[in-house]
Amino acid sequence: MDVKVLGSAAGGGFPQWNCACQNCQGLRSGQIRSKARTQAQVAVRDSGSAWLLLNASPDLREQILSTPELAPVHFPRSTGISSVILTSAEVDSVVGLLHLREFQPFRVFATPSVKRILFEENRIFRVLERAKPPVIWEDIPQESWFSVGSAGNGNGLRCRAVNLGGGHPDYVSDALRSSLLPEEAVIGLVFTDGKKQMMYAPSLSGQGDEWKTWARSSELCFLDGTFWNDRELIDAGIGSKTAREIGHIPLSGRNGLLEQFNDAGKARRVLIHLNNTNPVLDEDSDQHRDVRNRGWEIAYDATDFNL
Amino acid sequence: MDVKVLGSAAGGGFPQWNCACQNCQGLRSGQIRSKARTQAQVAVRDSGSAWLLLNASPDLREQILSTPELAPVHFPRSTGISSVILTSAEVDSVVGLLHLREFQPFRVFATPSVKRILFEENRIFRVLERAKPPVIWEDIPQESWFSVGSAGNGNGLRCRAVNLGGGHPDYVSDALRSSLLPEEAVIGLVFTDGKKQMMYAPSLSGQGDEWKTWARSSELCFLDGTFWNDRELIDAGIGSKTAREIGHIPLSGRNGLLEQFNDAGKARRVLIHLNNTNPVLDEDSDQHRDVRNRGWEIAYDATDFNL
Numbered sequence: 288m289d290v291k292v293l294g295s296a297a298g299g300g301f302p303q304w305n306c307a308c309q310n311c312q313g314l315r316s317g318q319i320r321s322k323a324r325t326q327a328q329v330a331v332r333d334s335g336s337a338w339l340l341l342n343a344s345p346d347l348r349e350q351i352l353s354t355p356e357l358a359p360v361h362f363p364r365s366t367g368i369s370s371v372i373l374t375s376a377e378v379d380s381v382v383g384l385l386h387l388r389e390f391q392p393f394r395v396f397a398t399p400s401v402k403r404i405l406f407e408e409n410r411i412f413r414v415l416e417r418a419k420p421p422v423i424w425e426d427i428p429q430e431s432w433f434s435v436g437s438a439g440n441g442n443g444l445r446c447r448a449v450n451l452g453g454g455h456p457d458y459v460s461d462a463l464r465s466s467l468l469p470e471e472a473v474i475g476l477v478f479t480d481g482k483k484q485m486m487y488a489p490s491l492s493g494q495g496d497e498w499k500t501w502a503r504s505s506e507l508c509f510l511d512g513t514f515w516n517d518r519e520l521i522d523a524g525i526g527s528k529t530a531r532e533i534g535h536i537p538l539s540g541r542n543g544l545l546e547q548f549n550d551a552g553k554a555r556r557v558l559i560h561l562n563n564t565n566p567v568l569d570e571d572s573d574q575h576r577d578v579r580n581r582g583w584e585i586a587y588d589a590t591d592f593n594l
Numbered sequence: 595m596d597v598k599v600l601g602s603a604a605g606g607g608f609p610q611w612n613c614a615c616q617n618c619q620g621l622r623s624g625q626i627r628s629k630a631r632t633q634a635q636v637a638v639r640d641s642g643s644a645w646l647l648l649n650a651s652p653d654l655r656e657q658i659l660s661t662p663e664l665a666p667v668h669f670p671r672s673t674g675i676s677s678v679i680l681t682s683a684e685v686d687s688v689v690g691l692l693h694l695r696e697f698q699p700f701r702v703f704a705t706p707s708v709k710r711i712l713f714e715e716n717r718i719f720r721v722l723e724r725a726k727p728p729v730i731w732e733d734i735p736q737e738s739w740f741s742v743g744s745a746g747n748g749n750g751l752r753c754r755a756v757n758l759g760g761g762h763p764d765y766v767s768d769a770l771r772s773s774l775l776p777e778e779a780v781i782g783l784v785f786t787d788g789k790k791q792m793m794y795a796p797s798l799s800g801q802g803d804e805w806k807t808w809a810r811s812s813e814l815c816f817l818d819g820t821f822w823n824d825r826e827l828i829d830a831g832i833g834s835k836t837a838r839e840i841g842h843i844p845l846s847g848r849n850g851l852l853e854q855f856n857d858a859g860k861a862r863r864v865l866i867h868l869n870n871t872n873p874v875l876d877e878d879s880d881q882h883r884d885v886r887n888r889g890w891e892i893a894y895d896a897t898d899f900n901l
Binding site: 298299300302303304305306307308311312315323345346347348349351352357358359360361362363364365366378381382385386387388389390391408409410411412413414417456457458459460523524525526 | 606607609610611612613614619622630652653654655656658664669670671673685688689693694695696697698715717718720763764765766830831832
């Protein structure tokens with residue numbers, strides 16, 4: 288299994304267009320040691336077959352262009368990307384679908400609730416129907432494995448959704464929301480090629496523990512590194528809500544992710560979806576050292592994993 | 595008046611993620627002399643005041659980050675961008691609004707029809723309401739000047755919409771479409787600071803001639819450089835429609851833009867919104883030379899104009 292991190296930041300990226308926090312200004316001015324990061328985006332494939340995109344980030348055009356392996360090879364148009372698998376209907380999960388509007392057939396896997404949000408209240412995504420044949424939408428089932436391999440060739444990866452808690456996006460109407468399933472709002476994804484297992488969970492709300500079992504039995508897991516501190520946005524003067532209130536367990540503190548997932552079994556643990564305010568982005572910070580000393584890795588853009 | 599070209603390509607950009615046409619592969623492999631281009635995006639300001647964005651391209655995050663003048667200066671968050679002015683509801687005009695979702699107040703100017711498309715059928719744009727105060731929407735009037743200067747300081751630019759023909763996007767429902775005004779579908783924008791005038795018209799459908807009067811009386815005009823040939827997409831094996839059928843007069847041929855706007859008066863003419871298939875992108879092509887010999891300029895990213 289090949290895994291590529293194309294983007295590793297939370298919504299807004301790092302630096303963020305309107306953010307002058309210590310990290311963003313430090314990065315712009317070169318006064319902190321850190322790396323610019325586009326919004327979280329991962330690609331995975333069964334070695335030798337087509338690529339699957341895990342979500343479609345708002346930075347997807349730039350991310351594909353900076354990854355030569357994803358360039359088309361057949362004249363006049365083509366792609367080595369066969370599918371996109373959505374973990375939520377949040378802006379940073381779905382907007383990149385609009386970068387893929389260029390008359391290109393592929394498959395989109397989503398929970399029925401996420402599909403309904405895009406189909407019933409966001410007609411702009413109909414531009415994907417311009418492709419001939421049009422983009423095909425497939426339902427992600429609950430609590431069962433489904434095939435995401437290339438149709439017809441019998442091999443490829445299998446995937447399984449894990450409910451991560453959290454709610455549907457705030458932009459959804461109350462009328463539609465009342466008919467959506469909460470357990471289809473935010474999912475993690477587990478992939479297996481029959482030998483090795485990988486988990487992707489960029490948003491951990493703190494509800495439920497099922498994800499830990501899947502993460503521990505994986506060789507590689509990407510977990511929610513959005514915030515260091517529960518009050519991070521409040522302390523930075525940026526927001527009025529805690530990390531937990533917006534659906535992310537913080538890394539530090541009592542019942543934070545570092546404490547909750549200290550015993551990871553065989554899993555290689557990689558933090559992803561890092562918010563621009565998170566002090567672990569500064570490679571000289573105490574928090575960065577702390578995370579690394581505990582055996583965690585911190586994702587950055589354009590890195591490859593092979594399982 | 596300061597004008598910045600942040601992006602100069604048509605939808606999909608150059609190269610386009612799934613395109614292996616002669617231009618895109620030539621650029622990737624370095625076998626043609628050309629420049630990569632992000633999707634069309636222009637910023638304008640009355641010198642010394644805040645920036646106005648003309649449309650919000652899907653590449654807007656990347657475009658803002660590569661323009662130091664647009665970086666925030668005030669901790670913790672701020673921006674020197676006061677407004678976005680939309681010329682249509684097409685994907686390449688509006689998607690960048692979602693890059694600007696980070697709790698930042700600003701103003702969006704749109705025709706009432708474009709606003710209805712986003713509000714009534716695309717709830718995802720409600721994320722702009724997260725800002726405190728929320729993003730303010732302002733109607734673009736027909737056939738009259740309106741102020742786009744910074745509220746309260748009394749100076750700034752005035753703007754005027756010019757109907758360019760063309761229709762509302764294909765993703766709009768039939769039900770909504772029947773209640774929208776066709777003349778509010780695709781507009782050009784004329785700006786004046788009282789001394790100098792600039793026109794922005796990245797999509798010329800060929801319907802109507804009013805735009806020529808405004809372009810001729812401008813010091814600088816950006817005009818539709820999407821396609822060289824009416825059959826360009828068909829001949830490249832990419833599409834089944836002519837340039838005119840999708841709302842763009844081609845540059846060449848009988849009644850093409852070069853013929854129609856040969857006498858430009860005092861206006862400096864710059865082609866923008868160049869599709870990746872357009873041979874003028876290749877700086878060694880006959881078509882590139884032809885355009886330059888006729889006195890036209892060809893926009894590329896990260897260029898400044900001062901009027």
